[in-house]
Amino acid sequence: MAGDTSKIIPNIEEHESWKTFREYLTAQGLRVTQQRLAIFQAAYFSSDHYTAEDLLDEARKLDESVSRATVYRTLPILTESGLVKEVDIGKDYKFYMSNQGATTFKAQVINVDTDKIIEIDAPFMEWYGKAVAEKLNMEVVSQRLQIEAREVPSSQ
Amino acid sequence: MAGDTSKIIPNIEEHESWKTFREYLTAQGLRVTQQRLAIFQAAYFSSDHYTAEDLLDEARKLDESVSRATVYRTLPILTESGLVKEVDIGKDYKFYMSNQGATTFKAQVINVDTDKIIEIDAPFMEWYGKAVAEKLNMEVVSQRLQIEAREVPSSQ
DNA sequence: TTGGTTGCAAACAATTTGCATCTAA
DNA sequence: TTAGATGCAAATTGTTTGCAACCAA
Numbered sequence: 001m002a003g004d005t006s007k008i009i010p011n012i013e014e015h016e017s018w019k020t021f022r023e024y025l026t027a028q029g030l031r032v033t034q035q036r037l038a039i040f041q042a043a044y045f046s047s048d049h050y051t052a053e054d055l056l057d058e059a060r061k062l063d064e065s066v067s068r069a070t071v072y073r074t075l076p077i078l079t080e081s082g083l084v085k086e087v088d089i090g091k092d093y094k095f096y097m098s099n100q101g102a103t104t105f106k107a108q109v110i111n112v113d114t115d116k117i118i119e120i121d122a123p124f125m126e127w128y129g130k131a132v133a134e135k136l137n138m139e140v141v142s143q144r145l146q147i148e149a150r151e152v153p154s155s156q
Numbered sequence: 157m158a159g160d161t162s163k164i165i166p167n168i169e170e171h172e173s174w175k176t177f178r179e180y181l182t183a184q185g186l187r188v189t190q191q192r193l194a195i196f197q198a199a200y201f202s203s204d205h206y207t208a209e210d211l212l213d214e215a216r217k218l219d220e221s222v223s224r225a226t227v228y229r230t231l232p233i234l235t236e237s238g239l240v241k242e243v244d245i246g247k248d249y250k251f252y253m254s255n256q257g258a259t260t261f262k263a264q265v266i267n268v269d270t271d272k273i274i275e276i277d278a279p280f281m282e283w284y285g286k287a288v289a290e291k292l293n294m295e296v297v298s299q300r301l302q303i304e305a306r307e308v309p310s311s312q
Numbered sequence: 313t314t315g316g317t318t319g320c321a322a323a324c325a326a327t328t329t330g331c332a333t334c335t336a337a
Numbered sequence: 338t339t340a341g342a343t344g345c346a347a348a349t350t351g352t353t354t355g356c357a358a359c360c361a362a
Contacts, residue, residue: 141306332345
């Protein structure tokens with residue numbers, strides 16, 4: 001096996017998310033490969049937002065055989081499984097983040113000076129989207145609220 | 157895409173927006189060129205969302221010398237002047253729309269099946285973004301609320 | 313006159329894809 | 338065994354840029 005996968009989080013392979021991921025692959029008729037496992041681990045056990053390129057770097061620390069193409073081919077699997085969330089803030093590349101314990105609707109506050117993304121709860125937004133869609137006789141597939149802001153040069 | 161705009165609006169060159177655009181160019185030390193005027197007209201007197209490529213097609217109906225490069229170089233001028241608004245819905249190309257009479261905050265409802273974009277008023281969003289940003293000691297630069305939805309297969 | 317603008321084509325950058333090889337099942 | 342998965346490199350696609358010709362002021 002290329003790359004020990006249990007260095008960062010103790011007993012990481014016993015974490016239930018592993019089971020979820022393996023079962024998802026199997027259920028979809030997809031194979032459980034070393035590369036997919038490495039990419040999953042790097043993607044899911046991350047606490048921040050990352051790009052495909054960031055993910056490639058991290059996954060390679062776990063299995064150096066991982067290629068850029070496989071990262072791009074695996075990301076849709078991760079997002080469709082619900083384990084990872086795609087975050088598009090209007091740049092020419094996408095961000096992703098682990099979807100660990102996601103429940104309530106989140107808005108993103110983007111610091112325009114640093115590009116840092118802060119996720120904040122915005123539970124009532126969910127209701128708002130539904131209400132608007134209903135008026136148009138539509139059903140919500142997804143929604144996002146993004147606020148670009150900059151730090152106030154804290155006076156006094 | 158909106159058709160030939162000079163047929164819809166009478167005396168189009170007397171519309172005050174022309175003055176605004178020319179004054180904006182001059183104020184910025186930019187030249188008033190035929191190409192910029194054609195792109196402005198195609199961009200501003202359109203009632204729908206359009207891509208850079210759509211805009212190129214429309215602008216060429218007014219001045220066939222307009223090139224793709226000039227469209228891309230003019231779009232930032234139009235958005236910075238406030239005459240045109242950029243709408244990014246997470247696709248790999250951007251949409252734009254005329255900012256005629258825009259006052260209140262708008263949300264976009266995107267029909268995921270047809271890619272049609274519907275703009276709806278969401279005035280309270282403005283307040284919400286400000287409140288959130290304030291809590292983080294930040295000031296809002298811009299915000300967007302997007303709802304992806306699909307038509308309900310109208311029963312009965 | 314002359315420095316900003318233009319069209320063209322080449323360059324870019326993120327992402328996708330064709331293909332020969334590899335491997336999970 | 339064998340169909341699905343991989344790495345590599347080339348292709349794609351929306352957008353940007355270098356440059357010589359052009360033209361608004």
